[in-house]
Amino acid sequence: MQVTVRVERSTGTASYSVDTKAQQTVLDVLFYIQNELDETLSFRCSCRVGMCGSCGMVINGKEGLACRTGLDRLGPVVTLQPMRHQGRIKDLVVDMGDFFSKYEAVRPYLTPRPEVQDPIVASPRSKLREAIDLGLECISCGLCLSACDVMTAVPEFLGPAALNRAYNLIADVRDDARDRRLAVVGQARSGVWQCHTHMSCVEVCPKNIAPTRAIAQLKQKLIVRRFMGHRERPIPKLQYIVKEGG
Numbered sequence: 001m002q003v004t005v006r007v008e009r010s011t012g013t014a015s016y017s018v019d020t021k022a023q024q025t026v027l028d029v030l031f032y033i034q035n036e037l038d039e040t041l042s043f044r045c046s047c048r049v050g051m052c053g054s055c056g057m058v059i060n061g062k063e064g065l066a067c068r069t070g071l072d073r074l075g076p077v078v079t080l081q082p083m084r085h086q087g088r089i090k091d092l093v094v095d096m097g098d099f100f101s102k103y104e105a106v107r108p109y110l111t112p113r114p115e116v117q118d119p120i121v122a123s124p125r126s127k128l129r130e131a132i133d134l135g136l137e138c139i140s141c142g143l144c145l146s147a148c149d150v151m152t153a154v155p156e157f158l159g160p161a162a163l164n165r166a167y168n169l170i171a172d173v174r175d176d177a178r179d180r181r182l183a184v185v186g187q188a189r190s191g192v193w194q195c196h197t198h199m200s201c202v203e204v205c206p207k208n209i210a211p212t213r214a215i216a217q218l219k220q221k222l223i224v225r226r227f228m229g230h231r232e233r234p235i236p237k238l239q240y241i242v243k244e245g246g
């Protein structure tokens, strides 16, 4: 199949005519263009199997991973643009600095509670695990931030990925930084209240994560905290902590 690939490059739109084969992906075609037609074309990738999250871009108007998007469902004209709301370094390569500084703002690492000394084993079937199960699959590709409508009006918004990470840790009984994290995600200008539940992040997530659900849970926790103070969260007792098979 003959496909016209239009790439929004730093220097303007470039058009390439490519003979494609069955089961080729957008990333395959980008490599073909770089190797055979135009070695100056820049794009980012690493794993080529949808794991590293580095090949995110806007494909025919919608965010997707180049290595997981087959050409057969895109039609004879394929337009490729860099991800939105992030500065461009060159062609399809964006600067992920803003994405990761927002991630960093929510303290994206566990801060152990001093009273919990032993390693905690949470069964895959436990409620503790189910609360965060899907959210843990995030590969930090940035597609959700690119698709987020709020970002156009409020560039300071922390965005779906950072808020999803914050919720995963806030829901973790081992974590001791819950209040500090809630204070960050509850900020008026950059926090969860900016999310209008458009679900754009859910539509484009390559891991089928629902950051909107995490954001809704954070809103709920902030409301409970506002009216009930800190009483909604009992200190976990060791027998409450789920052991293998619990």
Ligand code: FES
Binding pocket: 044, 045, 046, 047, 048, 049, 050, 051, 052, 053, 054, 055, 056, 065, 066, 067, 068
């Ligand atoms: S190259 Fe790693 S996700 Fe596409």
